[in-house]
Amino acid sequence: MRIKKIGVVGSGTMGGAIAALAASAGVPVVMLDIPGQEDKLELVKKGLERQLKSKPASFMDKSRASLIELGTTDELEKLKDCDWIVEVIIEKPEPKQALFARLEALGTQAIVSSNTSGIPMKTLLEGRGEAFRKRFLGTHFFAPVRYLHLLELIPTPETDPAVLEAMRRFGERILGKGTVICKDAPGFIANRLGVFGMAQAMRLMMSEGLTIDEVDALTGPLVGRPKSATFRTGDISGLDVLKLVSTELSHTTGEDFRMPDWVEDLIQQGYLGEKTGAGF
Missing domain, CATH: 3.40.50.720 (NAD(P)-binding Rossmann-like Domain)
Structure with a gap:
């Protein structure tokens, strides 16, 4: 074949x-x-x-x-x-x-x-x-x-x-x-881990008073991850896709993968990431 x-x-x-x-x-x-x-x-x-x-x-x-x-x-x-x-x-x-x-x-x-x-x-x-x-x-x-x-x-x-x-x-x-x-489980492997990590990074950013640039500096090559880190990865994937995946994971697993409200505000304004020329 x-x-x-x-x-x-x-x-x-x-x-x-x-x-x-x-x-x-x-x-x-x-x-x-x-x-x-x-x-x-x-x-x-x-x-x-x-x-x-x-x-x-x-x-x-x-x-x-x-x-x-x-x-x-x-x-x-x-x-x-x-x-x-x-x-x-x-x-x-x-x-x-x-x-x-x-x-x-x-x-x-x-x-x-x-x-x-x-x-x-x-x-x-x-x-x-x-x-x-x-x-x-x-x-x-x-x-x-x-x-x-x-x-x-x-x-x-x-x-x-x-x-x-x-x-x-x-x-x-x-x-x-x-x-x-992978097993046919919600989010498979990478997104089950990655989307949770992204949601957690957003929550910590808000509670610690960090900026988007600071989060990406801390969660990229410094810890052995790609240069796209957290928010740049979201821009590449698309904020609308990120929302759909996080919502589906929350629904199917019963765990909390939700994005903060301000992410929804960006989506409503049409800021979907790289494909629209503006995002995180």
Whole structure:
């Protein structure tokens, strides 16, 4: 089971970066997003352009962008010859479930995965048939995709072991990732720990009277963590995504992962992080 071409559904911060990483490794990519109003490819073009301009750079060589074919979600047939299709759309179960129903109806034999930050695989698979379930798993990348080493693989009890092995091999040998096999538990491993740590850092910042810059100085390379530390990581991921993940984790675990009210105020003002040009 070899992966020679991939499909990415969703051209946002994560989807575009996954496409850029794969293309940088020499793998042809089909990247789809919802149709625009005047130009059907407006959103997916913007997604690719964002990756070409990103800092740090998403592409190892910008010329590799030529390996990415663009399309809309009205053209799912473009994915039929892909060996792996990764879903990277809004972090809500219903739209993801609807997309998987369409992919199943398409009759693709590709491995299908979700890049969800924490929605259980068993929830996403509701209504899907046995053949689809065998080819399905979670593939959770982290932002910025090119630079963060971790790739979480989340199989279900029904995932074909050959599918899991193919994704592990592709992730490690082609994409250069360090893969970790996770249980299908809320938040998997990294977000169960990381989002709690982020919420705790915000609470301590408020109680100790620290600034955002001071927190990032204390929680980055100084303690062996990436330069993006706490708040820069939130800006890269998106404050809206952070809210969705923290809310879902609080709901599914009964633990307190909530962000402070001032984070909600930033979201309401449209300050979502890197993708809007302003955030933390």
